[in-house]
Amino acid sequence: MKAYNRVLMIMAALSLGLLFMFPMWKIYLKAPQYPEGLELHIWVNKLGGSSDHVLQNFNILNHYIGMKPIHADSFAELQYMPYIVIFFMAAGVMVGLLGKRKLVLGWSVLLMIAGAAGILDFYLWLVEFGTNLDPQAAIKVPGMTYIPPLLGSKMLLNFEALSLPAWGSLGIFLGIAISLLVYFLGRREAAKEQEASTKRALV
Amino acid sequence: MEKLITKFKKAAPKAALLMAVAAGAALQGCSKMGGDNAGATATALSSDAAAAVYVAPGKHDELYSFLSGGFNGQVSVYGLPSGRLLKIIPVFTQHGENGYGYSEESKAMLQTSHGFVPWDDLHHPKLSRSDGMTDGRWLFVNGNNTPRVARIDLTTFETVEIMEIPNSAGNHCSPYPTNNNEYVIAGTRFSVPLDMKGGTSDIALDKYSEEFKGSISFIKIDQEKGDMELDFQILVPGFDYDLANGGKGPSEDWVYFTTYNTEKAGTLKEVGASQNDKDFLAAINWKLAAKYAKEGKAREMPANYYHNKMDKDTHMAKSTVKKKVRYLLPEECPGMMYLLPAPKSPHGIDVDPTGEHMVVSGKLASSIPVFSFSKMQDAIKNKAFDGEKNGIPVLKYESVLAAEVKEPGLGPLHTEFDGKGNAYTSMFVSSEVVKWKLSDFTVVDRIPVYYSVGHLMIPGGDTKKPLGKYLVAMNKITKDRYLPTGPELAHSAQLIDISGEKMKLLLDFPTVAEPHYAQAIVADKIAPNSVKFHKLEDNKHPHAVKKEADASVTREGKNTIRVKLTAIRSHMTPDNIEGVQLGDTVYFHVTNLEQDWDVPHGFAIMGANNAEALIMPGATQTLKWVPKKAGVYPFYCTDFCSALHQEMQGYIRVSPKGSNVPIIFSTGKKKTGPVASSK
Numbered sequence: 001m002k003a004y005n006r007v008l009m010i011m012a013a014l015s016l017g018l019l020f021m022f023p024m025w026k027i028y029l030k031a032p033q034y035p036e037g038l039e040l041h042i043w044v045n046k047l048g049g050s051s052d053h054v055l056q057n058f059n060i061l062n063h064y065i066g067m068k069p070i071h072a073d074s075f076a077e078l079q080y081m082p083y084i085v086i087f088f089m090a091a092g093v094m095v096g097l098l099g100k101r102k103l104v105l106g107w108s109v110l111l112m113i114a115g116a117a118g119i120l121d122f123y124l125w126l127v128e129f130g131t132n133l134d135p136q137a138a139i140k141v142p143g144m145t146y147i148p149p150l151l152g153s154k155m156l157l158n159f160e161a162l163s164l165p166a167w168g169s170l171g172i173f174l175g176i177a178i179s180l181l182v183y184f185l186g187r188r189e190a191a192k193e194q195e196a197s198t199k200r201a202l203v
Numbered sequence: 204m205e206k207l208i209t210k211f212k213k214a215a216p217k218a219a220l221l222m223a224v225a226a227g228a229a230l231q232g233c234s235k236m237g238g239d240n241a242g243a244t245a246t247a248l249s250s251d252a253a254a255a256v257y258v259a260p261g262k263h264d265e266l267y268s269f270l271s272g273g274f275n276g277q278v279s280v281y282g283l284p285s286g287r288l289l290k291i292i293p294v295f296t297q298h299g300e301n302g303y304g305y306s307e308e309s310k311a312m313l314q315t316s317h318g319f320v321p322w323d324d325l326h327h328p329k330l331s332r333s334d335g336m337t338d339g340r341w342l343f344v345n346g347n348n349t350p351r352v353a354r355i356d357l358t359t360f361e362t363v364e365i366m367e368i369p370n371s372a373g374n375h376c377s378p379y380p381t382n383n384n385e386y387v388i389a390g391t392r393f394s395v396p397l398d399m400k401g402g403t404s405d406i407a408l409d410k411y412s413e414e415f416k417g418s419i420s421f422i423k424i425d426q427e428k429g430d431m432e433l434d435f436q437i438l439v440p441g442f443d444y445d446l447a448n449g450g451k452g453p454s455e456d457w458v459y460f461t462t463y464n465t466e467k468a469g470t471l472k473e474v475g476a477s478q479n480d481k482d483f484l485a486a487i488n489w490k491l492a493a494k495y496a497k498e499g500k501a502r503e504m505p506a507n508y509y510h511n512k513m514d515k516d517t518h519m520a521k522s523t524v525k526k527k528v529r530y531l532l533p534e535e536c537p538g539m540m541y542l543l544p545a546p547k548s549p550h551g552i553d554v555d556p557t558g559e560h561m562v563v564s565g566k567l568a569s570s571i572p573v574f575s576f577s578k579m580q581d582a583i584k585n586k587a588f589d590g591e592k593n594g595i596p597v598l599k600y601e602s603v604l605a606a607e608v609k610e611p612g613l614g615p616l617h618t619e620f621d622g623k624g625n626a627y628t629s630m631f632v633s634s635e636v637v638k639w640k641l642s643d644f645t646v647v648d649r650i651p652v653y654y655s656v657g658h659l660m661i662p663g664g665d666t667k668k669p670l671g672k673y674l675v676a677m678n679k680i681t682k683d684r685y686l687p688t689g690p691e692l693a694h695s696a697q698l699i700d701i702s703g704e705k706m707k708l709l710l711d712f713p714t715v716a717e718p719h720y721a722q723a724i725v726a727d728k729i730a731p732n733s734v735k736f737h738k739l740e741d742n743k744h745p746h747a748v749k750k751e752a753d754a755s756v757t758r759e760g761k762n763t764i765r766v767k768l769t770a771i772r773s774h775m776t777p778d779n780i781e782g783v784q785l786g787d788t789v790y791f792h793v794t795n796l797e798q799d800w801d802v803p804h805g806f807a808i809m810g811a812n813n814a815e816a817l818i819m820p821g822a823t824q825t826l827k828w829v830p831k832k833a834g835v836y837p838f839y840c841t842d843f844c845s846a847l848h849q850e851m852q853g854y855i856r857v858s859p860k861g862s863n864v865p866i867i868f869s870t871g872k873k874k875t876g877p878v879a880s881s882k
Contacts, residue, residue: 036800053798060772060797064846138847 001099002189005182009104012178013092018171019044019085025122025169027148028162029058040070042122044168045082047072065146065157066137067129077121084114092175101186108179115172123150255700256710258285263730266662266723268675269328269342270696273717276323278344278355283662283673283723284698286712294353294362295323295346297814303362305814307790307825308744309513311520315349315367316507324348326375326719327446331429335382335451335667339728341429343378343387350374352389352422354429356515358732363515366431367508369528370397370418370438376447377420382455382667384424386489387431390460391417394441401506401528411469415441418530419460421492430512435496435529437487437540440593441467443476444485446551446617451558451667454576456490459561463548465592477567481544481600483592484552484563486579488539495536501529516743518822534594541583542592544600545572551617551658555626555641556667560605564615564628571615571628573644575605606644612637616657617720619664621671621701627664629656629676636676636699638706650706652697654680661701662723670725674699674706677718685713694718735800737821744823746792751776756868758782764789766855766868770804770818771796772845774870775838778853782866785833785859791816794823805841808855815841830857 001009023041030037039050040058047055047070059069072078088111095103130147139157146156153162258264264282267289272279276296280289295313297304304313304321313321323346330337342355350368355361368374368389377389396414398404406414416438423434442462450457465482468475495501506528513520533540551564561574579598581587587602614632621627625647628637634655638648656678662670676699681692693713700707739749748754748767754776755767764787769776775793783789793806797820807815808828816824830836839852858864 057799060799064773138850 001101001182001186005185005189006096006099008178008185009096009099009182010093012175012182013089013096013107015174015178016085016089016092016171018174019168020082022167022171023048024118024166024172026164026166028164029061030160030162031158041166043078044085045078047075047078061159062129062146064137064139066134066140067146068132068134070129075125081118088114088175092179101183101190104179104183104186108176108183111172111175111179115176119150126150252700252707252709256284256286256698258282258287263726265726266670266673267726267729268660268662268721268723269330270675270677270714270718270721271325271328271344272715273326273719274324275716276325276346277716278325278328278342279715279718280360281712281714282726283675284709286696286698286710288715290360291715292355292360292362294344294355295320295325295351295365297321299814301817302814302824302826305826306816307827308517308519308823311522312362312365312511312513314511314522315351315509316369316524317349320349322348323351327377328720328722329378329380329387329665330722330724331384331424332380332382332666333384335455337663337666337722337724337728339724339732341384342722343380345374345377345389347373347375347377347392350377350389350391352378352387352431354431356429357729358734360733361513363513364429364431365509365511366422366433367510368418368420368433369401369506369508369525370416370436370530371395371420372403373443376444376460378422379447379449379458380424381449381458381489382451384426384429386434386493387422387424388419388447388449388458388489389422390419390439390444390447392443392445394443397438399504401504401508401526408469411441412467415467415469417441417444419444419487421489421496431510433508433525433528434493435501435531437492437531437533439485439533439540440465440595442483443472445549448552448554448665449489450554450576451556454554454558456488457576458487458489459552459554460485460487461545461549461552461563477548479547481546482548482565483542483597484545484549484561484574485595486541486543491539492531492536495531495539496529500536501531503527503529514743516741518737518742518744518824532594538583540595541579542595542597543574543579543603544589544597545574546570551615551628553618553620553626553665555620556622556669558667560641562618562626562628564617566614566616566631568615569610571608571611571618571639573605573608573641574603578605579603608639608644608646611639611646612649617659619659619661619674620669621661621664622669623671625671625701627659627661627674627701629659631655631657631679634678636674636706638701648704648706650699650708652676652678652699653684653695653711654678654682658718658720660721660723662725670723672700672702673709673723674701675721675723677714677721679717681713684711736798736802737819739794739796739798739821742794742821742823744792744794746790746825747794747823748792749794749796751796751870754868754870756780756782756866758787758866762787764866766791768793768806769796770794770806770840770851772802773840773847773851775806775840775851775853776870777868778870780853780866780868781856781858782864783830783855783857784862784864785830785857787830787857789828789830789855791826791828791838792823793818793826795820797821802844803842804844804851806838807841808838809836817842833857833859 025042027040041048148161149163266283268281270279278292293303331341350371354364356363371391372395373393375392378387394415394417396404419437423432443464445461447460462483464476511522545563546565546568549563549565553562582598582602587599588596589599612630612633616629618628639646656676660675676697681695684695698710795818816826818824
């Protein structure tokens with residue numbers, strides 16, 4: 001692999017670092033009495049929000065409908081996900097240094113699988129919180145569940161919930177996109193190499 | 204019938220004009236003007252007045268204004284130009300609405316050397332200053348009746364400090380901050396015989412002229428925190444010291460006080476104090492006074508006064524009793540104090556933005572004298588004295604006078620400035636505001652106000668750079684301005700556009716109690732610093748509980764029960780309490796666990812002999828309750844907090860003395876974990 005491809009691959013690996021700098025996903029809640037809005041930020045290693053106390057305020061609102069309180073401790077993922085990301089970053093840098101095209105593809109595919117698994121896990125949690133409601137809840141609307149949208153917006157009683165990936169997710173996207181680019185850029189080089197080796201064989 | 208109405212409508216403006224003229228001349232002679240009087244205002248109104256004061260729903264006002272409440276002991280906050288009431292800040296008066304002065308935390312704020320004084324007469328608000336401009340940090344206000352000065356913190360709009368002023372009575376010419384809050388100055392309106400031991404002497408009242416004295420207090424302000432400390436006093440002749448204001452720019456070392464009753468009458472002052480054609484404007488060089496005090500000219504006498512401070516972390520007020528005070532005598536401090544003769548029983552003393560002109564509004568005078576600071580300096584240098592009073596040199600009237608504003612109107616009270624070379628003086632007797640030029644001292648415009656205006660206020664009109672856009676006239680008499688509400692009426696204020704050559708009436712709005720004076724400041728200087736809620740983690744109240752698991756009910760000693768309660772939407776923990784006995788005193792320490800904007804919780808219990816407690820998010824407040832009968836008592840949240848606010852209630856059981864009911868407490872079935880998380 002040419003030097004610039006190796007550099008690109010290392011960049012792909014390092015772009016995952018965005019996950020530690022920005023949230024992966026944001027859920028925005030809007031209601032008339034919350035003119036300033038309420039944002040829940042999901043990070044790779046923690047839960048946060050537009051203010052220090054967003055979780056408490058989310059939980060206060062959710063307790064009327066019997067949703068379980070959300071605490072960072074409830075999610076084992078927040079404990080081990082950072083290690084997975086670090087593993088991917090380290091592995092990506094290694095792949096870049098080794099410069100093997102097949103490894104690039106392998107890294108890319110694994111990252112895609114991990115990303116998809118993450119989104120699936122996120123969705124399952126949304127379903128869990130949105131449907132597993134306390135039967136003693138003060139507000140019960142027959143047939144109503146409160147699964148927030150995975151992507152896009154949805155009305156949940158008086159709240160308009162909007163769910164969008166945030167800058168952290170861009171890290172994963174960049175990781176996949178750049179590594180695939182490296183893989184395809186390497187194609188011609190590989191083809192040339194193959195040609196050269198066939199020629200040599202012919203000679 | 205319809206024709207009649209049309210006819211009337213056509214005639215109304217003319218009639219109204221006539222009525223307005225009549226009103227100006229005959230004062231309040233015509234009290235039977237009836238509902239159609241609305242037309243009078245309509246003619247005076249410019250067509251774009253509505254647009255000028257319209258603040259669209261959801262939009263904010265351009266300015267905060269702080270109007271004193273006079274005899275309600277509070278400050279009202281209005282938005283300008285809309286005239287919308289935003290808040291009432293309790294200062295010297297108990298406020299059942301939020302438990303101020305009732306809660307265990309705030310009671311100490313109203314302690315004085317006379318005991319608990321839950322009321323006062325609050326006259327003058329003054330915003331804190333930086334370089335002669337209002338800075339939006341604090342608001343200082345005076346209590347006139349039981350002499351006190353208070354400080355309001357403008358990040359929370361709460362009274363955080365009240366200091367009693369010793370050796371004073373009728374703390375009227377108060378509080379006047381110097382250009383950088385070096386000092387806040389407070390003077391006596393009702394001179395009293397000082398016993399020089401912190402009280403007044405028991406002497407015959409006909410000894411007024413020999414024995415009675417006034418005092419002027421210099422309160423040092425902590426530049427960072429705003430905390431007050433009485434540095435020293437100047438003991439002055441027994442006149443009535445009415446109002447004060449400080450110099451600016453070249454005159455910033457000076458502060459001026461109007462005086463009346465220089466006759467020293469002790470009875471029927473309305474006659475006795477109105478005999479001299481000229482009273483005095485007292486001028487004090489405060490920097491020199493501070494220097495004298497520092498350099499050992501000050502004597503010390505015993506005193507007894509309270510200083511009450513609200514701690515911002517515990518939200519608890521604490522009183523300290525001060526036992527001595529330093530004082531200066533003017534006769535021992537040359538160059539510190541001078542008297543300028545001023546006609547007649549002057550009220551307002553106002554210094555123009557350049558600091559050169561001192562405008563004295565003599566309420567019984569026929570003209571407005573304007574003194575010159577530079578002439579005063581020359582007169583002092585040249586010793587242009589006209590005798591002395593109690594060792595204080597009296598300057599010659601002509602030697603300090605810049606000019607007199609002739610025929611301004613009747614009853615000039617108070618003047619402010621627009622920063623464009625104009626002064627505006629309120630005329631109490633002729634119910635008008637008069638605009639005159641500082642360049643040639645001629646009257647250029649006048650506008651009627653409704654009725655009998657006291658003070659007026661231009662935002663920053665007492666600073667180096669006034670915002671010459673609006674003027675608020677605060678009127679003493681209301682009569683027919685609004686729908687009648689029985690014998691007791693709201694006072695009225697008028698907002699006047701002073702941006703152009705002609706004054707234009709924009710708005711008429713009712714005010715709470717009796718505003719004597721006001722301050723206004725652009726909203727940007729205050730709004731960004733406004734606290735939304737208190738951080739629970741910073742709450743250092745000794746009885747705060749920061750999570751539901753820590754809520755408790757304990758018996759302390761024999762007869763004290765401490766209930767440490769939490770409130771969060773939409774329950775209190777605990778909400779079932781048993782084991783209280785007759786003869787117990789119960790303290791409910793309620794902590795509001797919310798950490799969101801605008802979610803106060805209230806707490807009230809049946810039969811409490813005080814008020815509710817209103818607890819801001821993150822704070823703790825305490826309500827004391829002494830049950831008088833055995834039985835069950837409900838308590839509940841009084842501030843509509845959420846959809847389940849009505850459910851936010853609980854019960855406390857009171858058993859006879861000596862009963863064997865143990866202390867137990869709970870909320871719901873202890874099944875699910877608490878909703879509130881510490882983080």
